[in-house]
Amino acid sequence: MVSKFYVFDDKLVVPGNDPRESWDLGNLYVKDRGKWRKRRTIPHGVHCFEMTAVDGTLIARIDTDHTSMLLMSGDWGKHWAPIVYDTLPERLFLLGGRAHGLNWDAGLCTFENGVFYAEQIVPRHNMLADEIRMYAYFGRLCRLDDPQVFRGCVVGPSSMGSSMNEAPYPLCIVPPGESRVAIVEAFKDETVLDVCVQGDALYVLCTRPKDGKYENSIYSTADVQSFKCEVAFTADTFARSFVRVDDVFYVGLGCERPDENGPQPSASTGDILQVVPVK
Template sequence: MIKLNMFTKSALFLSLCLFSQVALNQSVDTSRAIAQEVIPQEEQNIVSNTTKDVTNEVELMGNPGSSKYPSGSRVYARNIWDMQLFNNRLYLGQGNSANSGPAPNAGPAEVWYFDLTSQQFVKQFTTSDEQVSKYRVVGGELMIPGHDPRDSWNLGNLYKLEASGWKKYRNVPNAIHMYDVYKFSNQLFVGLGTRYSQTIYKSTNAGSSWKGIVPNPNPGRIYTLFELGNKLYASGYAMDIVQYNGGFIGVTNNFLLGGTQFKRTTTPPVVVRPTNFQNQLVYIVAKNVNDHQWTPLNLNVAASPTAVRTVTLPGRAKPWDVVCSDSKCYALGAIYNGSGDYTITVSETSNLTEWKEVFRFKSDTFARSFEMDDSGNFYFGLGCEISPIPTSTGNILRVSKSAWSS
C-alpha cells in the first residue's frame, strides 16, 4: 500500500482532488478503458512462484453459439456469461438482454451443455428470454432466473430442470428481469429488475406463489442474493446492501470495498460470483456495463459484513470468476497485455490469504467464466466487452489436470 509523505500540504490536497476527479471519470464504458482500468487494491500475501504456461496444451472444445450468432456484432451474444457443472454436464449461459449496443435483445436464448461423458455439445432447450445470464443450483435443482422475457412483462420466468426436461414457471408478478434465485431458510427468493418498488419476492411453498418485498433502503434492481454467517443479503444497482430479517433492511457493511469510487457515477458497484468457503464469502465487486452486464473491479473476501478485505491476484490479474472445492478456492484472472493479447490465469488458495498462480495461457481475449470438473480439468468460456468483439468469443477451452498439475 502506497503512503504519501506530507511535506507539502497544499500539493497533497491538490493531488487528492485531481485523483478523485479521475476516479469519478473512470465510469466511461468503453472496452479499452475497461481493459486497462487500474483499481486500487489492498495488497495481500501473494506467493511468488514460477507459474506453468500451458498455452500449447489448451484444447478448443467448440463454440456452440456460433450457429445462432455467426458473425458481426451478433458474436457479442456468444459471451459465456456463466458456466455451471451439474450431473456431469457443463451448462453454458449465452444471449444478450441489452436494448442497445452489439446484438441487442439476442434471444430467445438457448440452453447448451457440454456432456463430460460423450464429449459432445448438446442444445437442450430454448428459453423465452433474451439471455441466460446465470445458473443456480437451488436445493439440488438446477434453475435459471429469466433475465429478460419475450413474453408479457406482467410476469417473469423461472426455469427448472426436472426429470422430463426444462420447465418454465411463469408466476412472479412484474418481473421484467429476474436476476437471481436463492433458497434460504426453506424459502425461495428472487431478485428483480422491475418498474415497481417490490424488487424482491419470496415463496414459502417452493414457488407455487410469491409475496413481494420492498427493501428499505431500496437498492433498485436486485442483481445478486448471497449468504454469509447464516444471514441472507441482496445487492443491487445502488450502493445499498440489504439484509433479510423478515423484510430486507439496510445494514452496516463493507461488502463493496474497492468499488466505492463509483458511488456518484452511473456505473454503481454490485456483488457478483458470490461463493462460500470456510465460513467466509469470496466474491467479485463489479460495475454495471451495457445495461445488464458487468465488468470486474476487484476480488474480495468477507469474514463478516464489516470484516472485508480486497485480494490482489498474482500478476495483478483482473478477476472474472471464482470456483471453490472442499479444500481450495480458484480464481480466474486476466492480464491485459495489449489489443488482442491477454494472459488468462488460474490462482488457488487454501486459506483465502495466500494466493498462488498455478497456471496461465495466452489468448486473444479474456475468459469470462470457468469451471472445474471432478477430475481436476478446467473449462473456460471466452468473452468480450462491447468492443472489440473477437470471433473467439464463445469458445470453450479445456486445460486437463495432467497439463497443469504435472
C-alpha cells in the same frame, strides 16, 4: 449471458440473458438429475441479476420495465410471489443458514417470514467480530462483486472505478479481524470476474485479452497465497461466470454490453461451456 451460476439443493440454477436474442429477455434454467429445464422470463422481469435459496424457497432480485423488485418461488421457478422489503438489496447471499441482502447505501437486511427487514449497520470495530456484518461492511466499502466468505476472510472481485476495457478488476481480500482491504497481487495482470467457494477451496475465474481473443483461466487455492491453474482456454470472448459441480466446471461466456458505435457480441456470447479440470 450468464451473470452468475448457483447451486441449490444439488440443482444447478442459471439466471441469465441471451444477447443474441434480446437484451430485454431473461431466462431461468435448472439442471436437475442430468436434465435441463428452461423457464421463460420471470413474470414482469426483464433481468434477473441476483438469486439465493433458503429452505427450498428461491429468492430473485429482478428488474422490470419500470422498477426493481424481489420475488420468491417455492416450486423452482414455476410460480412467483412478491416479497415485501424495507430496502431493496443489490446483492443476495446465504450465510449462517439464513438469507440476507446487501444494499450499497442502506446496508444489511435479513429475510424472515417472507419479508426482508433492514438491519442497523453497526460501527466498523463491532463488525469484525461477525462474518455476516463484516461481509456487509466490506462488500459495501469496496463494491465487491458477489463477495464470498472463505476461511473467515471476505474475498471477491472489485469493479470500483474500472470497466472491462479500461483496467483489470482486482481480487480483493479482507483477512479475519482486519479493518483493511488488500489486493491479491497474483492477479494484478488479469481481470478477475468471478469467485466460487466449495469445501476447502476458493476458485477464481480470470481473463485477459490477447491477439484479438481472450485467455480465460480458473485457479484454485486453499490459503489465498498460492494458486493452482485448474483450467485454461482461449475464446473469442471472455468468461464471465462459472461454478464447479461434480468435479466439472460450467463456464458462461459474456461480453460488454454493446453500443451502436462499438463491437457487437461475439458468436459465442451466452454459450455455457462444460470444462473438465486439468489432472
